[in-house]
Structures are given as structure tokens and as C-alpha cells.
Amino acid sequence: MNHFKYILSWVLWPGLFGLCMVIAGYGFAHDAPVLYFNIAYVFLILSLFFLEKWMPYERAWLKPDGQNMASILHTISSKGSVQLLFLFSGVIGLADYITPMAQEGYSVWPRDWPLWAQVILGVTAAEFGLYWAHRLAHEIPWMWRFHAVHHSVTKLWFLNTGRFHFVDSLISIVLGLAILLAMGAPMEVVKWMSAITAFIGMLTHCNVEMRFGPLNYIFNTPGLHRWHHSRLLYEGNRNYGENLMIWDQIFGTFYNHSYRPSADIGMGDYMPTKFTYQILWPFLTNKMKQRLQPDFEPVPFGREGDADHPVPEFAKRKSLFTLIASLFSVRKFRARV
Secondary structure, eight states: OOHHHHHHHHHHHHHHHHHHHHHHHHHHHTTOHHHHHHHHHHHHHHHHHHHHHHSOSOGGGGSOOSOHHHHHHHHHHHHHHHHHHHHHHHHTTGGGGSOOTTSOOOTTOOTTSOHHHHHHHHHHHHHHHHHHHHHHHHHSHHHHHHHHHHHTOSSOOGGGTTOOOHHHHHHHHHHHHHHHHHHTOOHHHHHHHHHHHHHHHHHHTOOOOOOOGGGGGTBOOHHHHHHHTBSSHHHHTOOOOSSBOHHHHHHTOOOOOSSOOOSOBOOSSOOOSSHHHHHHGGGSOHHHHHHHOTTOOOOOOOOTTSTTSOOOGGGSOOOHHHHHHHHHHHHHHHHHO
16 A cells, blocks of 8 residues: 555545535525435445545455345335334324424433534434344344344445345334434434434445554444444454444453454355345244245354354453452552552
């Protein structure tokens, strides 16, 4: 990599994210949020499209995988389902609780804080729900059935961003927004949280050579998300954060090592190649799957640490609570000595 590309690799992630935020912020301030959000989103898509060809992280991922149309259709179905959810919330009156910041609110939300502080609080609070929705999708078999659609890809690039089964997307959105709704977050915070999630989600899946440094400990970066798509459970069952890594840090699922993640990503479970089959797959029994796809063979649900999925000592989960307890234990031992 030449010197210019090396420097660029350090500024691309914060630069693209910051520019998209500025464009979206201009739209929010001038009462045109949808128009300017879409301008920012299209700009990000085009930028990543050309950057992936010019300075890819993995050249092997530039090869076609035959899943472009399926990924696009999953994006349409998952985003469409979320839009229907918002329409339904308006019909039953839930949307009435999300009011502009200038109006009187309810619950515990600090509407007198500066907007930037409310946005940080909102993203962090919603992230708790998004984190657990994602983590449970890896740990509960029936939820994994839906989430497996996303992990069935064998390469990462910007088109994978919206490749989620619509049920998987609905669960995540409900858990994330439910926290903001319960806390009484205003409309402006919900809009900013949605924009931030969209921009970071697109960046997270890109196949562009980028460097992140300390940003890895704050945001969900492409570097962290590549570990999450590993076939090894002690790497793949890590980095569940959607936007921020705070809850991974607290609950011990943060993972970032010095060695390069494998380019051989995916999962051991079977996933058909057709979009319609992928939509139906989580709802079918094994017998029904075998009738539909004769080459299908069921795979037992793998759990980290079992006989088939041992965890090296360096990769074992260490939550913030565990580290604090260890620190106190060391201090008590020294005091006795």
C-alpha cells in the first residue's frame, strides 16, 4: 500500500461518517430530514462502491458470490417490514408518545439537556436493546434460525448491510426503540439514532482497507465486525454492538486481536441460495427442509465452549464486572500479605 492510501485508511471511517452526519444534520435543521438523509446515504453507497474496488481489505471478497439479488431483496423486505411496524405503531397510538423536544415529555428523559447530549444518551440506551437482541440471536436456537440469513454470506461488502431476515430486523428494532419509548425520548433523538445506525451499519460491512486505532473501543467498526463474521464461535460470538461497543466492553464480548481475521467467513449451517427459500427456511422443520433441498443436512446448534467449540484461554470472555472483581481480589491479597 502506498503512502497516500495508508494515510487515507486512517481518515476514511471518521471522514465518511462525519460528512454523512453533517449532511443529515443540515437536513434536520432545515426541515428536510428525509431528502438530506437520502443524499448522505447515496453518497456513502457510491463512495464505498468505488473504494472497495480501489483499496479493498480482502481482494478475495471482490469475487461474485451469487447473492447480490438475494441481499437486495432481503434489504427491501427487512426495511419494508420496519416501515410497516412504524405505520402500525401510529395506528395503535404508540407513535403519539414520540413527541418533538419542544413539547412536554413524560417519564425520565432529560429534555432540558443539549440535543447532542440527548443523542449520545439515546444511542447508548437504544444500543443496550440492540446489543441483547443481537447476542440472543446467537445464543437462542429459534432466534438464530432468522439471524443465520445474515451470517450465511461468504464475503463482506456494503451490499450485505441490509441482508437480514425481516423477523430478525423486527426483533432488533422493537428491543432498541422500546427502551427509548419507555424513557420518553423525543422525536429528534429517534431521528438521529436512526441516521447514525444507518451510516455505521453501511460502514461496518464495507470491504475497504481502513484503520481505526482507539475508535475500535468506542464504535462498531469494520475491523471489529469482521471478527463477528468468523466461523469460529469464540470470534464470531463477539462484538454484538450495532453502533457502540460499550455493552460489549461491559458484558465481556468485546474482541480485537493483533492477528488478521480469516477471509473464510460464514457459518456451518446450511442456507439455500434462493431468496424465497431463505425467507421460508427458519419456519421449516428439518423434514420439510430436506424435501425442499435434498442436499440439506441438519447441524446441531453449536454453543461456545462445548466439545466441538473449545475456547482458547486468550479468547475467554472477561466482562467488566469480572475485571473489577479480580482487581478487588488482588488488592485484598496484597493487603493480607
